[in-house]
Amino acid sequence: MRARPSCTALIASLVLSMTAAAWAAELPRSGEPTFDRVIELVNANFYDGKALDHFNAAAEAEIADPVTSLSRTSPASRVDSAITSVLASLKVSHTGRFKTDTIDYFELADIFRFAIRDDMRRLFPPDGAARYPGIGMVTTVENGQRFVSDVYDGSAAKNAGLLVGDEILSVDEQAYREIGSFEGKVGRSVEIRLRRHRDAEPLLLQVPVESLRPLPMFERAIEESIALVETGGRKIGYVRLWTLSTRDGLDLVAEALSSGRLKDADGLVVDLRGRWGGGPADAAEFLVGGTPTFRLIPRRGEATLANFRWQKPVVALIDRGTRSGLGLFAYTLRQHAIPLVGERTAGALLAGRAYVLPDDSLLEVAVSDAVIGDELRLEGVGIAPDLQVALPLAYAAGKDPQREAAIAEMVRLLQATSTPQIAPAQEPAATR
Incomplete structure (x- = not known):
């Protein structure tokens, strides 16, 4: 027989429900479902409670605008502009709305697939895989x-x-x-x-x-980016980490460095000019960690790379696409005196979570602050490169001066650290 809830539990549950209802009733409301759901989710989940008064005031202003007041019958364009405006008032990263007609929507849906797992099969029939x-x-x-x-x-x-x-x-x-x-x-x-x-x-x-499919595509892009460039008498390895959110992306890089296309590289240029961050906080360990490389070798079958550590020089590329987990990756490299080439990073280092809105668009909300050590925050600050190199976009014709500068920097490092070969001294002739 199922136990009945106690009277105390019922009263507590009722009080909590009434409190939640009262809280929701106090929030700005327009009658437009998607806008109102944004307001609710931000108030319930945004990491910085002190910012909510300003946020709600911005929402009230959108609702009461004397020219384009927001209501249940507002056109989609007005709803879009109102949501964009109130989210921008928070002035932080990892907070935005993404509509179904954008590439960002599908890529983020795959990255946040566990957070929105209850909606995935409905959003992406028949198998629930974002594509x-x-x-x-x-x-x-x-x-x-x-x-x-x-x-x-x-x-x-x-x-x-x-x-x-x-x-x-x-x-x-x-x-x-x-x-x-x-x-x-x-x-x-x-x-x-x-x-x-x-x-x-x-x-x-x-x-x-x-x-x-976004994450498999990113994994393929990481693997296909791997190249060995021979210049200045040196072999320079290159790989672009488009995101850290793939399942096997870092393992593919480790295999390439340990036994694949990059095993004979004299140095490595790691490109952190990504699309999205994600990934583990210790993602940079294979380039700077102190533990040795080791493999597991069974009696039968192939050896497995269990742990890999790159022991040769590294140069990293950064720009505004270096955000979130990739920003932390860049910071870790900076702490180990690895040169950074390119432009200042985005300064986007918070933890976000996705929510599905009534119109099936995605809302990302910054739900946690991110602190390095005791008090260092990179949000809104970013990391400056050691070597500043711009990358003009319009009509670039595929030219990449940042990558060229990073390869040149690697050649310079290798030349500066190479040990001159000294001919062995001749032993004196034996006395006869």
Whole structure:
């Protein structure tokens, strides 16, 4: 027989329910479901309670705006602008709304798949795996023009010859849309019209559309980025950590360094100019940790790399894409006197969590502060490079002066630390 709850427990439960209801009733309310749910989730979960008065005041201002007041009947564009405005009032990272017509939405849904697991199968039928139609490129708008900002290694876009800095003019003769340009076209090719150089004639590229699963795609991009560059008489290894959120990304890098394509590298350039952070706090240990490399060797079968430590020089690339776990990675390298090349990091180092909103968009909320040691916070501050190198985007034609500078820095380090070869002294001739 099931035990009945005690009278005391029932009263406590009732009090808590009434308290929660009263708290919710006191929050700003517009009658618009998605906006109101944002207000509730931020108030319930945002890490800094002292910021909520200002946040709620911003929400009240949006609701009561004398020109464009927010209500249940407001158009979607007005709701979008109101949500963007109130979230921006918090002035922190890891807090934003992501709609279903953006690449960010699908990538974050995969990264936060456990937090939103109850909604995954409904959002991504039939198996609950986040995926979207695309070609493996990301764009950004500068001065009203849209440029390619990232091309994922191993992607269809990379293989077709799209370059960072290309201006995207159209896809299949229509304006570019992150998801809409590729919907219903998986397995077919789209025609991308682009301009590679300022005032040049447009180019046409045929690019096959794929069904992309974000984390497996990032894992492939990490593996495909691995390269061995021979310059200045040295072999320089290179790898780009697009994110630390993949299951096996770091293991792939360790295998490449220990026994794969990078095992003969004299030094390593690790590219932390990523898309997302995530990952364990000790992710940089394989480059700076003190424990030795070791393998597990069974009686039968292949040996397993159980622990790996890189013992040769490292140079790291950073920029505003170096955020969250990648920002902590960069800080760890800085603490071990590893040179950082590029631009200041994003200063985005909080812990976020995702929530599904009534319109199926995603809300990310910063739910925890992040403190290094006793009191160091990188949120809003970032990490400055040792060697500042800009990367102009528009019409870059794939040129990467930051990567070139990092490789040059590695060559300089290797030359500075190499020990001159001294010919052995001749023994004196024996006396006869």
